[in-house]
Amino acid sequence: MTLPKIGNLAPLFSLLDQTGTEHALKAYRGKPVLLYFYPKALTPGCTVQACSLRDSQKELAKRGIQVFGISPDAPKLLAKFVEKEKLNFTLLSDLDHTVADKYGVWGPKKFMGREYDGIHRVSFLLDKDGRLQHIFQPVNTKTHHADVLAWFDANG
Numbered sequence: 001m002t003l004p005k006i007g008n009l010a011p012l013f014s015l016l017d018q019t020g021t022e023h024a025l026k027a028y029r030g031k032p033v034l035l036y037f038y039p040k041a042l043t044p045g046c047t048v049q050a051c052s053l054r055d056s057q058k059e060l061a062k063r064g065i066q067v068f069g070i071s072p073d074a075p076k077l078l079a080k081f082v083e084k085e086k087l088n089f090t091l092l093s094d095l096d097h098t099v100a101d102k103y104g105v106w107g108p109k110k111f112m113g114r115e116y117d118g119i120h121r122v123s124f125l126l127d128k129d130g131r132l133q134h135i136f137q138p139v140n141t142k143t144h145h146a147d148v149l150a151w152f153d154a155n156g
Contacts, residue, residue, distance in 0.1 A: 003104040003122070003135055010035070010126045011102035015070070015092040018078035023068070023092060029130050031064045032156060034148055036123040036139070037105045041073045041081035041091070045121075049141040050087055056145035057088045063152055064128075070094050072119060125152065 004011060010033075014024040025033070036053070038046045053060070053067055060067055067089040071078070078091040092099075097119065100106035105122045108115060123136040125148065134151055136144065 003137070004102075004124075004132055006132050006135065008132055009130050010124065010132050011099070013099045013102065015094055015099060016075050017093070018075055018082045018091045020075050023090065026130070028066050030128050031066050032128055032133075032152070033066045033068065033126040033130075034060070034123060035068050035070060035103070035126065036121075036136075036144070037070050037100060037103065037119050038121055039071065039119045041071055041077050042084065045141045046071070047081075047085060049121075049139070049144050050081070051085055052142065052145040053089060054085065054087050056149065059149055060145075063149070063156065065125075065148070065152065068092050070099060070119075072097050072100070123148070125156075127156075 012025050014022055016022055038049060040046055050069060069091045072094050075093045078093055082091060094100055097106045100119050105120045109118045121139045123139055124132055125134040127133045136147060
């Protein structure tokens, strides 16, 4: 797993959201962007992280931060996640993990003695010019929202 370097332009991509609408990263230049990669919608840790970001959305928006959650889930499952948890930001579907590969977050994992390839929980904060400002790794699902806000307030 090789993560992109701080200061470099973030790898560009275009993905479908939970409604089937396409989002191109380049279209969000001019505002800071938080890309948070998570393993699977509707699972305990991912739900805690998403709900914390949901509850902090007003604070993130005050700072102009556009939030995108990215997982290998299909748009239909992402729509269920948004509806069930009343999420107020965009989830993107990276079915073939092409974007996760570009960001260096797809790779071997272990869980309950099983080894498999999957998304590692990593977040990237981009500046308004599309450059990588900060990489959050490891991510604490319970404090991720506060960690992003604190870093942005100190450095953004």
